[in-house]
Amino acid sequence: MSEDGAPTADDVPNFERYARQMVFAPVGAAGQKKLAAGRVLIVGVGGLGSWVAELLARAGVGFLRLTDDDRVDEVNLHRQALYAQADADARRPKVQAAAARLRQLNSQAAVEPIAQRLDHRNIAALADDVQLIIDGTDNFATRFLINDYSVKMARPWIFAGAVGAEAQMAVFVPGQTACLRCVLDELPPVCRDPNCRTAGVLSMPVAAIAAFEAMEAIKILLGRLDAVSPYLLKLDLWSNQVQRLNLARHRNAQCECCGQRQFEYLQP
Numbered sequence: 675m676s677e678d679g680a681p682t683a684d685d686v687p688n689f690e691r692y693a694r695q696m697v698f699a700p701v702g703a704a705g706q707k708k709l710a711a712g713r714v715l716i717v718g719v720g721g722l723g724s725w726v727a728e729l730l731a732r733a734g735v736g737f738l739r740l741t742d743d744d745r746v747d748e749v750n751l752h753r754q755a756l757y758a759q760a761d762a763d764a765r766r767p768k769v770q771a772a773a774a775r776l777r778q779l780n781s782q783a784a785v786e787p788i789a790q791r792l793d794h795r796n797i798a799a800l801a802d803d804v805q806l807i808i809d810g811t812d813n814f815a816t817r818f819l820i821n822d823y824s825v826k827m828a829r830p831w832i833f834a835g836a837v838g839a840e841a842q843m844a845v846f847v848p849g850q851t852a853c854l855r856c857v858l859d860e861l862p863p864v865c866r867d868p869n870c871r872t873a874g875v876l877s878m879p880v881a882a883i884a885a886f887e888a889m890e891a892i893k894i895l896l897g898r899l900d901a902v903s904p905y906l907l908k909l910d911l912w913s914n915q916v917q918r919l920n921l922a923r924h925r926n927a928q929c930e931c932c933g934q935r936q937f938e939y940l941q942p
């Protein structure tokens with residue numbers, strides 16, 4: 675920091691890269707340092723995880739751990755932004771292709787690819803040393819697992835899902851907001867359907883809601899919980915409708931997870 679308080683190149687490695695972002699007052703040089711020290715787990719690098727990982731890597735978030743046991747397929751390419759035709763042709767593991775692309779985008783980002791599906795056995799090892807968990811999955815079994823872990827360990831997580839031209843997003847902050855299981859009835863039935871993938875999805879709602887997820891992640895990494903969205907946000911990009919549901923008002927004292935602290939998804 676210079677005498678006049680302006681950030682200098684010493685504050686952040688390769689400071690110039692983030693100049694436009696640091697001009698935004700809530701980031702600044704101090705915030706950029708926090709982002710450089712930020713540690714995030716992204717569960718699933720499909721459509722949502724791809725976009726979120728790219729945005730966070732470009733923003734200068736220092737450490738991104740990616741978990742996914744899938745390989746790139748041609749049918750992924752319309753919405754999974756980190757992958758190219760060659761990745762699909764070679765059927766590369768998604769975390770491997772994603773890590774290579776993210777390192778191209780920002781060599782300062784430490785990316786740790788883990789070619790595993792998140793489950794009750796590995797979640798502690800993969801999530802204990804991060805500040806928040808980002809949902810890039812397509813299934814509720816994994817989301818309930820993340821939700822249980824989040825409530826038990828008081829770790830914020832960001833939920834998102836997309837189907838058709840619709841998308842939803844919510845930040846769950848243990849002790850402040852409802853948890854996923856408190857608001858499950860508010861989610862579209864098709865989104866909760868285990869066969870969600872058969873309903874189809876466009877890339878636009880995925881990209882849109884991933885941007886909201888990444889923005890909320892940045893707020894958390896900056897320590898700005900006061901600015902975090904208190905809503906379950908629902909977007910319909912086809913009809914241009916936006917709905918918001920206040921999460922604080924939907925806390926359920928009877929909730930088995932955040933009310934009674936029973937963490938069945940963390941059990942074998």
Ligand SMILES: [Zn+2]
Nearest residue numbers: 853856929932
């Ligand atoms: Zn709950």
